[in-house]
Amino acid sequence: MHVAIVGSGPSGLYTADAVARLWPETEIDIFDRLPTPYGLVRGGIAPDHQSTKAVARAFERTLARPGTRFFGNVEIGRDLQYEELKAAYDLVIFSVGAENDRSLGIPGENLQGVYGAAAFVGWYNGHPRHHALEPLLEGSALAVIGNGNVAVDVVRVLAKTQAELADSDICEHAARRIDAARLTDLYLIGRRGPVEASFTPIELAELGELERCEIVVDPAELAVDVGPEVPEKEVKVRQRNLEILRSFALRTGEPKPMRIHVLFHAAPVAILGNERVTGLVLERTRVVDGRAELTGERFELPVETVIAAIGYHTPQIPGVPFDEQRGRFKNDEGWVEPGVYAAGWCKHGPRGVVGTNRTDAGILVKRIAEDLSSHPLPEGKPGSAAVATLLQQRGVHVIDFAGWKRIDTAEIARAQPPKPREKFVTAASLIAAAASELESSL
Ligand SMILES: Cc1cc2nc3c(=O)[nH]c(=O)nc-3n(C[C@H](O)[C@H](O)[C@H](O)COP(=O)(O)OP(=O)(O)OC[C@H]3O[C@@H](n4cnc5c(N)ncnc54)[C@H](O)[C@@H]3O)c2cc1C
Numbered sequence: 001m002h003v004a005i006v007g008s009g010p011s012g013l014y015t016a017d018a019v020a021r022l023w024p025e026t027e028i029d030i031f032d033r034l035p036t037p038y039g040l041v042r043g044g045i046a047p048d049h050q051s052t053k054a055v056a057r058a059f060e061r062t063l064a065r066p067g068t069r070f071f072g073n074v075e076i077g078r079d080l081q082y083e084e085l086k087a088a089y090d091l092v093i094f095s096v097g098a099e100n101d102r103s104l105g106i107p108g109e110n111l112q113g114v115y116g117a118a119a120f121v122g123w124y125n126g127h128p129r130h131h132a133l134e135p136l137l138e139g140s141a142l143a144v145i146g147n148g149n150v151a152v153d154v155v156r157v158l159a160k161t162q163a164e165l166a167d168s169d170i171c172e173h174a175a176r177r178i179d180a181a182r183l184t185d186l187y188l189i190g191r192r193g194p195v196e197a198s199f200t201p202i203e204l205a206e207l208g209e210l211e212r213c214e215i216v217v218d219p220a221e222l223a224v225d226v227g228p229e230v231p232e233k234e235v236k237v238r239q240r241n242l243e244i245l246r247s248f249a250l251r252t253g254e255p256k257p258m259r260i261h262v263l264f265h266a267a268p269v270a271i272l273g274n275e276r277v278t279g280l281v282l283e284r285t286r287v288v289d290g291r292a293e294l295t296g297e298r299f300e301l302p303v304e305t306v307i308a309a310i311g312y313h314t315p316q317i318p319g320v321p322f323d324e325q326r327g328r329f330k331n332d333e334g335w336v337e338p339g340v341y342a343a344g345w346c347k348h349g350p351r352g353v354v355g356t357n358r359t360d361a362g363i364l365v366k367r368i369a370e371d372l373s374s375h376p377l378p379e380g381k382p383g384s385a386a387v388a389t390l391l392q393q394r395g396v397h398v399i400d401f402a403g404w405k406r407i408d409t410a411e412i413a414r415a416q417p418p419k420p421r422e423k424f425v426t427a428a429s430l431i432a433a434a435a436s437e438l439e440s441s442l
Contacts, residue, residue: 001026002383004089006076008032009039010354011344012095013059014361019093020065022365028068029089029384033075034128035399035430036407037063039097041354042423043127044118046153047170048160050420055354063401069384071391072399073431079396080387082319088386090377091339091368094320094329098312098345102327104145108271112136117150117309124157124174131171131425136276137181139304143280145268146309147190147197154307155186155260156206159213167418171425186213186260187301191267191285191292194245195226201240208248213258219249221264229290266299267292268306277304314346334364338375341368403434410436 003019005012008030016028036042038056045052063070074080076096085092101116103109113136122130142158144151157170162179170178190197207215222245226238245262265285272279280301285292313327321330321337328349329342336342343364344357352360391398399407410433411421424430 001091001377002089002381003028003091003093004085004387005030005093005095006085007039007095007097007344007346008037008059008063008070008072009095009097009344010041010055010059010357011097011347011361012039012093013037013062014358015093015095015343015364016065016068017062018361018365019368020062020068022369024067026067027383028065029071029387030063030068031071031074031076031080033073033078035073035404035427035434037070037072037404043122043125044150045125045354046121046157047125047168048157048165049153050168052354053169063404070399070401070404071384071387072404072434073397073427074391077317079394080390082317084387084390086339088382088384089339090381091341093341093343093364094317094336094346095343096314096317096346098314098328098350100313100315100327101308102311102313104268104271104308104310106268106270108273108277111271111273111277112275113273113277113304114271114306114308117144117146117154117307118312120154120307121150124170124178126171126174126423126425128425128427128430131173134177136305137177137183140182141185141187141301141303142183142305142307143187143189143268143301143303144307144309145189146311147188147192147199147264148309149199149203151188151307151309152199152203152207154309155188156203156210158183158186159207159210159258159260161211164211167420169415169419169421169423171423173425184258186258187263187280187303188260189263189266189268189282191265192287192290193224193264194222194242195224195230195238196287196290197241197264199241201237201244204241204244207260208244208251210256210258210260212256213260214251214253214256215248215260215262217245217249217262219246222246222249265292267294269294269298271306272300277306279303280306312345312350334367335371339377397431399431399434406436407433 101118119130123133144154266282267285269283270281284295284297316322323330331342334341415422
């Protein structure tokens, strides 16, 4: 059997692993539009969360498995078309994630100084699409809109000192810009209340451990309890979040030069400014049946940068059925059309941690096996031989697993310890690094 997996993030690699376990003879080709594998593990997860990024070691074993090939720097929809994949492979599994930012949909969103979290996080993580963002960080106040872990990551990375980031793999360009910034007030803004916030306790607690930054929460916001509307399995997490926030509100001590203000019940309604952001207008909300309702009471924050961490959607690929409303591929529990499936964030939307994709991959592959037992595959698809020819004819510079390992080695070698790696951030420099050892040995 010839299987194409499109996207080498957690969902693609866990799916590859599950396919290989069930059908060890399968030829698995894994495509990624970046020259590097691992999706958000490389380009999304915060640079100071190295222990989470260590999952890449397990992913490497999946990529190195005999019968598996990595086709890096190959974008489906650009370098190869969907129909071509279907013609070449018995199964096509999309695992392309959800890498486009959802927009706020408010006036002022296009001003200089407004960024989506995918772009901002991609900037400090050296994603080739976002490395050149050069975000405006010249003002003293910045707002991050969103109450999930991504919003918490962003304020934490901005609040950390260079010493605190020393053993992270934050890109040099971003570390320099953050160091030069003169930020004093970071606002973490949620439309709903502390009970509804979706950050997790470990990430929230980290905000209380920052060297130069204190955390400010209005205790009046915390005079609430987790109600019966919260699903049973979430109750403990929400209660723990409340406890942590209360402990923040009770803190006394020497003032620090930076503050994270945690604001709840505040919906963004407009961003002010002519060319650049000069302020953010918020409207107070109350939560009714779990939803934020506007109250008409407005206030302004004098921020000069706004980062929206309010969710993502999957980029469309010509020919692949798409659910516009949900912003992901149309699918029925992973089934897209005969022989085509979706896994991970492009299947169910942007939620869940890395490990969630492992469970999901197991369920998906079980489903594929059931489908194959009732609808056996037609014989004779050519697999990678066909696409390799097409890619060669089109002059696509494919980075294989050995090429990625050369990039990996070069990034580790050029980092100043204790920094674990200094990433190459442009497609050209990644491609050059992939070829480096090869050229020197010729
Ligand atoms: C900012 C951020 C921080 C996070 N932090 C954590 C954390 O600390 N801990 C945790 O457990 N989880 C974290 N997560 C969640 C975790 O990253 C996701 O659960 C996981 O990455 C989703 O996997 P995926 O494979 O569906 O998508 P992705 O990881 O996005 O992988 C998709 C891959 O598809 C490729 N691709 C896209 N389009 C194409 C195309 N047309 N052709 C070829 N390739 C394509 C992309 O380049 C990418 O490599 C975080 C998520 C974000 C956004």
